[in-house]
Amino acid sequence: MPPQLRLNAVAFVSPQNHPILIRTLAQPRQDELKYHYIAHTSLDVIDERIAAAAAAKSTECYLNLLYTMEDVAVYGYVTPLRVKIIIALALTDTVVRDVDVITIFRALHTAYRLSVANPFLKLSTPLENVNDHAVSLSAGGTKWKAFRRRVDDIGRALGAPVTGAAANVY
Amino acid sequence: MFVGGLDPPQPPGKNQDPFAVLSYRLREALLGQRKAAVWQPQKDKTFQVIIVDKDVRFPPRKLVPPEDPQYHAAHSPLSPLTPTSPLYPDGLIAPIWIRKHTTLVPSVYVVFMRIYESPQAARAPLEPSEADREREAEERRRDTELCADIAQRKRTTSERGVKLTVVLLASRKMLDEPSLDNRLTYIRRQSGLDPRAALFVLSPVSPSEVGDFVRSLQEALYEPAVEYYTNHSKRVRRKRNRHSQSAAAYSAPPIAGAAGARPLRPEGWTVRYEYKMACFAEFRGEDEVALKHYQDAYSNLLIMFGSTAILPPRTKRWAEAKVLADCISLKVCKLYLYNNEHSLALSHHNSHLRKFADFSRGWGIGEETFEFWSWLARQHRAFAELLEQGTRTTLKIPTHYNLGSSSVAAAAAAAQALDSGQRNVLELDAMRALGLNPLQALQHPGFYYYMAARCTERRRERYMSTTKAEEQANTTSPGFTNEKKVDHLALALELYTRSYELFKAHSPPTTQGHGRLTLWIAYRIAQTYFESGKFDMAVRFFERIAKTYRREKWDSLLQPLLSAWYSCAKQMGDTGLGVRLLFEMLGHGVRTQQGDESSTQADLMEILKSTAPEGPVVIESSETQPILDASVVFWKHNVIVNEATAFQLSIKAKPTVSLSALPFVSLIVHFSSDIPPVTVHHIASDTSEVAVIQRIDLGHVEIPFAQDDMKSKKVEGCLRWCPSGTIVFSGSISSDTPAVVKISKVILTLQEGAWKLEFPLHPSSDRHNVHPSWLSSADPIQFIPVRGEHHTSVSFHYRPHRVEVSLSHYAPAYLGEDFPIVIHVTNADDRDMEMIVDALLQPSEMDVADNFISLGDERSTSLVKAVPLGIISPGVSTSVTLYLSNAGAAYDRVVDISVQSRALSSTEPASPTSPGSPTAPAVVDRDETLRTLIVPTIDPIHAEQQVTYRRSSKDQLGLADLRTYEGDFWDDGNAGEAIVTTVIRCMAPSGISVESIKLTRQDVKRAKVLDCSIEQDQDDFLSEWLPGDEFCGRCRISLSNSDEDVSEETFDGPGKYEIFWRRILPEGTQGSLSVSRFPLPQLRPPTDGLVALLDIPPIAKLHVPFLLRLVIRNGHPSRAANVVIQLEIDSSDPIIVSGLRSGRIPIILPGAEETLVWKLIPIECGAVKIPRIKVMDRRKDIHSLASLEAEPDHEGEIVRIVDIRSDERMETSGEVPTWDGAGENQRDGNELSKTPSSPIILVLP
Structure with a gap:
């Protein structure tokens, strides 16, 4: 049995590099800003990897370890529609199996898909750009709780102590 | 390597002693070849060279002189056993030991010396003189002095096992002296030098040759040097072994005067020996061996640290050991990296940090103290510097991102293997394929500098909190006093700056060094500037960072930045910037004080009230x-x-x-x-x-x-x-x-x-x-x-115009007529309208401009533009007729009709007040009504024509017949006639009224119309034709022989039918007169080869004789015919024949004919068969000749007999005539009616 991975933070970033949702699951929550920075800086590495993947005509979504910084290892994933998912795992001195990380990413991707599929997201947005990324951005907004709940569920499944109250608001 | 005997450097000038120049060049070459560096993975055979005085003295091996009887019991001055040693009594190893081996004691000692050369005297070559003898004696004396000098040096070096090498400098001329060899041998023997690689001779040479010499010298000395360190290692190993054997029973040797201090423990000795062996191995360039020894030393150190009894914390020895452990750890990392074992190096580094962090906690300098963070920062920094040194030359930072599905498959396979419990040798590889230990993924040194900077920040935090505590307690510990002198922020800033530069260097090329990672570091730098009070610097950084964050709309990062920036502005007293920032913060909803939503505006109001701006x-x-x-x-x-x-x-x-x-x-x-x-x-x-x-x-x-x-x-x-x-x-x-x-x-x-x-x-x-x-x-x-x-x-x-446009027409349109389309335009608006009509006939791919539209006077193949309808008052309608003339094929025509209206309002808009953008609606009140019409077009009359050909039975005119020379002579010789049958069918659904129909003759060279049926009964055609009505006309055309080649047999029909008709409109009226033309088809009369034409009257009278004529005509262009004729009469035939029964007729030349006549008398009434006539051509073509041999009784080809009464043929298929049997039938064309085997004549009583 591989050692339990600890999920410290999850970030969803839109194809236009705007944050959709950045959720800190680690306790204590004082480092929330740090994870915002990690999500933002990861985009550099992700862009580089995407370019490399495009050059090699690869369709792989999983972008592997992006970097390690202080006490976290940052992993990246890009969905076929270019939504970037970034997770920060607590750094332990063990081999992290790619299969496990990919499983987490798949779960997060599913959570995102289910949340964006919410038809009410488009309720008050202008008609002409229903496919605009504004819709996906609003999925992470404070108004919609389901996405956050789904992400928290995944965090809880990985053993992160999640409290419902301390929602990280973007 | 020590080098002695090279004079102090003198820059080479003019008129200088060549040996001084040589000596200078040697110094340059030796010193310039290698700089001692942290990162030196290459193993080329170069030495670290130290230039020393010729009479250099090495540090003593032991404190007591060798003559002393205690010499053997005494230890090295650096040994912990020596009371005067800094390590006495329990030190591990001192930096001075390394210095001793790197700078004070060489592995090889090279001395440069001049060999004596007697001044040259001019002398006669064949005259051995007294001077020569004197010179030799002088040389011998000088050489002996030299030998004594060398021998003395040799003694000091061999005492330490250091190899001594002498390089004798001699002039080029000296090298040629025959006596040199003897002298060299003498010197070596006398001075006791080694036989190998101990004596060299060098003369002043060019710099490149000096380089060659230096290289070969070192190559020769490399082995002795390695041997020297090997001997050291062996000695140390012996000591270690001896020591570890007696370790169990080891008791501290009695040391006088050190009763209080405890001697070095066995673990300490092991560390000492292992460390020494590692160093010697490193000197030798044996990295693996060095690594092994360093690791042993390190693990023994850990054991020592594990017990406070062995190493009591916070003592001098403990501090030394700690530094030693850090150094060894770094060495281990480096040796791993030399070998490209990135993850092992990193894992060692991490485990070192972890282990000593654990120890630190035990020692009371855990994470809550600045000592801990200072130590951690130093470790990170040292590691980063090592990596930085490495990346400058050979070290490559690995990438952790490999593409391709194969890795995924391998990972899956490996996972399966692991899950099924097959843990074997492959496990490590399998684990690697499975994934990565993120702690063991080496990154570029910027990350480690960043870590060091972060640690320095922590260190500062701890220091600050300690400061408070110390102030309260009013005591100062020595560590704290030290810490006070440290400028933490400058330190952090330096680390961040180095990290920033490295991140910039490692950022992907697309970002041009302005990646988000570098911005992050820049933000940290700005923060550090801010904290160290350099607000102007901080502001400059903030300004640049904010640009990107604003553009990326990453507000969560921008908000803290703005707050910090505002604090800077506040500190600097820059009100303009402060106001701007406060407004931006308001825009982002940032509060200057948490929990107070009006804090930002309060700050703002304070500035606004208290200051005055420089301008608007x-x-x-x-x-x-x-x-x-x-x-x-x-x-x-x-x-x-x-x-x-x-x-x-x-x-x-x-x-x-x-x-x-x-x-x-x-x-x-x-x-x-x-x-x-x-x-x-x-x-x-x-x-x-x-x-x-x-x-x-x-x-x-x-x-x-x-x-x-x-x-x-x-x-x-x-x-x-x-x-x-x-x-x-x-x-x-x-x-x-x-x-x-x-x-x-x-x-x-x-x-x-x-x-x-x-x-x-x-x-x-x-x-x-x-x-x-x-x-x-x-x-x-x-x-x-x-x-x-x-x-x-x-x-x-403007309000859209209410203009009604309707179109009326009677589809389908017929080809050849002017099809009327009536456009009705009604003005249903309440204003007067000026209207114009455009019509566009859509071009089609099927015809080339055969169609026209006409509207009023305009006529065009595509667009009729701006036909005015005039001003139409409200409620008034008008109409205009568009004619569509169609020719060509039958398909649907598409017409676009546009009616444009312009309102004539009483208030004409004044001159436009604004130029108006292109997208702005037109200022003129204009509107347009569009209609598209699809007109199906059909052909009203359909004609089918069929041609048959008849042979002529007329006699050919002779060649000399004078009539043929007349100008209007119609030579219809044997060309025959063509009959054209034309079936005309009415297809128009509404019917047409035909006004006239006629055949217009046209002059064609080889054909002329003889007569035509419609010319006789034209009146039958002139009526109203309804759909499905069919009419038929026949027309006879006489063909003539051409003077040219007969094979050019296609020519145009000599006329055309013209039908003038009018469309019958629904209300009974008729449309305009239209004409349809149907030209006679092209004629292609068939040609004959050899043919027999049978000419008999259709009717005979009983018992009245009639003539049977058989014309045998040779139509072949080049072959003569040899014809045999047989008339077979049966006795039962109801006819009597007089004439040739069987015979051969003269040879018929090409184009000639022969006529045979029989007289026949019918003796029965009814349809009587004509007796069978057999005509055979005996002439064979070459192929048939060949077959004739095999078939001797072959009679020849049967020639076709054609009854000209019922001769009708279709036109030729255009094949080239052939003269074989199969071709002949084809060449005749398709007979319309099969000639009966025997023609029949009707006999009347």
């Missing part, structure tokens, strides 16, 4: 977030001129900050087009509380009639916003000219004291978080979300 300030929010979100909604997008439509401009405040105290004085709404702006002036509301939703009526806005009317409209209202409060400015708008109107900008003005600030807001620019909505009811407040397009602008149009 405009807060431009094009790239920053505006403090208020504006959105505009026009209720309708398309509006008719002079009709009013409602609009609402909503200006909304942020939810997290309050703006209620900001003294806005006015708001100006600017419209596009020529609508004057509307100004809203602030008036204080009655209640102190600001409502969440306020509404201010702007009234009606319109384009003024005259220029001088351009006065701004003024309205009053309360311009205060509470958190997430909204003010809705509502109004209506109209325009009397077509225009597109939007709200171009809204300018909000704030005035406080001397400050006057303007905020341009752009409601049309799209911000993704603003969803427009329409305030439908103020009480209760209700908004309708506006989701349609174009809500940000309104477009004024």
